[in-house]
Amino acid sequence: MALGRTHDLVNLTALPAFFYFLPKEFYLPFGLGYLVGTFLLSPDIDLPNSRPTKRWSFLRCLWAPYQSLSKHRGLSHVPVVGSLLRLAYIVGVVLFLYFVLIGVVSTLDRGFAMFLASFNPFEFLNDLFRSENSLYFVAGVICADIVHIILDGISSFVKRFT
Numbered sequence: 001m002a003l004g005r006t007h008d009l010v011n012l013t014a015l016p017a018f019f020y021f022l023p024k025e026f027y028l029p030f031g032l033g034y035l036v037g038t039f040l041l042s043p044d045i046d047l048p049n050s051r052p053t054k055r056w057s058f059l060r061c062l063w064a065p066y067q068s069l070s071k072h073r074g075l076s077h078v079p080v081v082g083s084l085l086r087l088a089y090i091v092g093v094v095l096f097l098y099f100v101l102i103g104v105v106s107t108l109d110r111g112f113a114m115f116l117a118s119f120n121p122f123e124f125l126n127d128l129f130r131s132e133n134s135l136y137f138v139a140g141v142i143c144a145d146i147v148h149i150i151l152d153g154i155s156s157f158v159k160r161f162t
Contacts, residue, residue, distance in 0.1 A: 006155075007148055008051070011038040014147045022136070029133040033140025041086045041141055043077045043148055046070040062093050077149055083142045095121055 015034055022030055042052040046067050053060050053067075066089050076082040098121055106113035128134050 005051075007042065007044070007151060008038060010151050011144055011147050018140075018143055026133070026136040029136040030140040030143075033137035034144045035140075036137075037083065037141035037144030038148075041083070041090070041145075043082050043145055043152075044072075045086060046072050046074070046076045062090075073152070077152065079146050079149055080142055083138070083145045087138065087141065091125065 011034075015031065018030065018034065019027055039055055040052060042050070044050040045052045045063055047053060048060075048064075048067050053063055056063060066086070070076050075085055098116075102113055102116050105116060
């Protein structure tokens with residue numbers, strides 16, 4: 001398995017090649033998705049001491065349930081499936097925290113809780129998911145994962161024969 005620093009370097013080196021195939025108006029969302037996929041939502045987020053996990057700093061605890069349920073190189077290393085699973089997980093965590101926040105705030109300040117509750121996260125997510133920019137962001141995350149998984153495969157293959 002390649003080291004984290006190697007993954008970062010190879011992923012960053014591969015990014016310009018992907019831009020060749022994209023319309024220019026989607027460079028930004030794709031590039032952001034690719035960087036998020038490389039540095040924050042890498043398939044190695046399932047390891048508690050990996051570089052991507054450490055990059056979450058004090059928020060790394062949010063990934064503990066994912067890490068306890070996910071076996072390294074399991075579903076997290078399946079192209080597309082792993083990417084979508086991690087994206088769905090983080091959306092689920094944010095929704096959960098939003099509703100916990102409303103519950104906590106409602107015991108302290110009903111007016112502010114009503115204000116928070118007026119925001120409909122599902123409507124926001126619906127609008128977000130219908131956006132073409134979101135599609136390219138997700139494509140960026142998926143492409144970063146594919147490069148990561150290919151590098152893992154090459155690294156494992158080379159280690160077997162050396």
